[in-house]
Amino acid sequence: MTTTKPSAEPLSIGDVAEQTGLSVHALRFYERQGLLAGPVQRTSGGRRRYTAFDVEWLQICVKLRESGMPLADLKQFAELVRRGPGNEAERLQLLDTHRQRVDAQIRALEECRSVITWKVGVYAEHLARGEAGGLWDPTA
Template structure:
């Protein structure tokens, strides 16, 4: 097969390696989210390089973190353009990190509410007072 750099992979192999469907992988290509052109066999089948897999792994994590497709397109375009635009790339990643930190904070607050409520329910169950945990006639109605 040759060295890792010269190995190529089918669309199915790449989809499996990055945890996405073949359909999603084609969408990424159509939307300009890849950083290099995808080579094709004489029969027109896509052949991806290891660098494509590495880039797609970054893309999938950015999408999982909620980065909008438009920003991911911009990031990919900057990478395709080559060196010299690192401050713009950094600004995109900084903004996404800030959004992720906000999401983490919101999830931590939600987890705190859930933990508080589960503690109340556990205590009621331990004490044998599980009847009427949600009582609209109580002072708070939020037991």
């Protein structure tokens, strides 16, 4: 995970988009969906001003979404964080359940990779021997 250097300087939405890999549109979506750990501060002109904490939180959210965490679970996690101390067991349960899903996905992908590796070997062997013609030919 990319870490941000602590800064007291507020960050623009463009700065945060660059640091998190999220588009400006996605950042606005995250805010509307209640996925941030706290409210985004605004300038007197209404422009969003983010903190280093916001960036760190968003980087975590990105990884949770990339790993397949459902939006509803991410919303629940954000809500628990916003509520503050006292619900750590609920947060742990939510994250552990997601970790178990990710572990299952990894096992499934490893099985897929094993089949693909086997199939690559079959084709490579046949090609090396010059016997690839008609391999898995549905018309034969």
